[in-house]
Amino acid sequence: MASFNTVAGCVLASALFAMVVGKVSNAVVHPHKLDKPAIAVSEEAPAATTAAAPAAELPPIGPELAKANVDAGKAIFQKQCFTCHTADKGGANKVGPNLWGIVGRKKASHGGFSYSSAMQAKGGDWTYEDINHLIFKPAAYVKGTKMAFAGLPKPQERADVIAYLRTMADTPAPLP
Ligand code: HEC
Missing domain, CATH: 1.20.5 (Single alpha-helices involved in coiled-coils or other helix-helix interfaces)
Structure with a gap:
């Protein structure tokens, strides 16, 4: 016991x-x-780049861009972006700035549009990758942006839109 x-x-x-x-x-x-x-x-994310985190998780858009469909991109643009953006030459600024020649254009530089200070602080020109990040998750890429858009989660859709925007320029930028 x-x-x-x-x-x-x-x-x-x-x-x-x-x-x-x-x-x-x-x-x-x-x-x-x-x-x-x-x-x-x-x-x-040391000091300057808030883009560091999204950049790490988002693969480059190059492969999708190589097989992108401009017409599909135009259709997506008209459905998803056109409420806020025109893309034709001399087109009006709406809720967002006109996007003519956006590939290679300096960020936050379109005349007559009042950008957020967050966008103005971003700096540099719009590369394919930068546009890819912006339209993936605007609020994550530019913290404090006025672009109230949830984002396009599908890589091929982003590539199609970017391919379409590339054609909306006097001289389309070379593909990456
Ligand atoms: C609800 C309105 C809205 C929608 C929808 C929208 N945007 Fe925007 N976009 C804006 C605003 C507002 C800005 C300016 C952001 C700022 O200043 O912070 C902007 C900025 C941009 C810029 C940077 C312009 C520059 O001159 O630096 C690009 C590129 C862009 N948008 C692409 C797109 C694309 C592509 C789509 C569709 C997939 C889209 N946007 C959908 C409102 C919108």
Whole structure:
């Protein structure tokens, strides 16, 4: 009897011990887990580039662009972008700026349009990849943008639209 109690006590004690150890190691492991992504993010996005994170997760659009369909892109543009953008030469600014010659155009540079300070701060010219990132998730690429558009999740749709926009220029930029 006594030895049974001792054994039972031992079992109970070790069960308790295991629980305590479990709790403690949770407590130790948990903040450690939280630390890692926080460090990774701050390492990936030093000072200037907020684009660092999306750039890492979005593959280049080049392969889709090579087999893009301009007519399909025009149709997508008319459905998804035309509410806010014209793309013809001399076209009006609407909710968003006219997009004539957008490939290679300086960011936030179209006359008569009042850009957000976030877009003005972005800097550089619109490359294929930059447009790809913008229309994938505008709010993620330009934090604080006025472009209230959820984004085009499908790579081929983005490539088709970009291929269409490329043709809307005096001299279409060379493909990548
Ligand atoms: C709900 C309105 C809206 C829709 C829909 C929309 N945009 Fe925009 N877009 C804007 C606004 C507003 C801006 C200016 C953003 C800013 O200043 O932050 C903008 C900016 C841009 C720019 C940068 C222009 C420049 O001169 O720097 C590009 C490129 C662009 N949009 C492409 C597209 C494409 C392609 C689509 C469709 C897939 C699209 N947008 C859909 C409102 C929209």
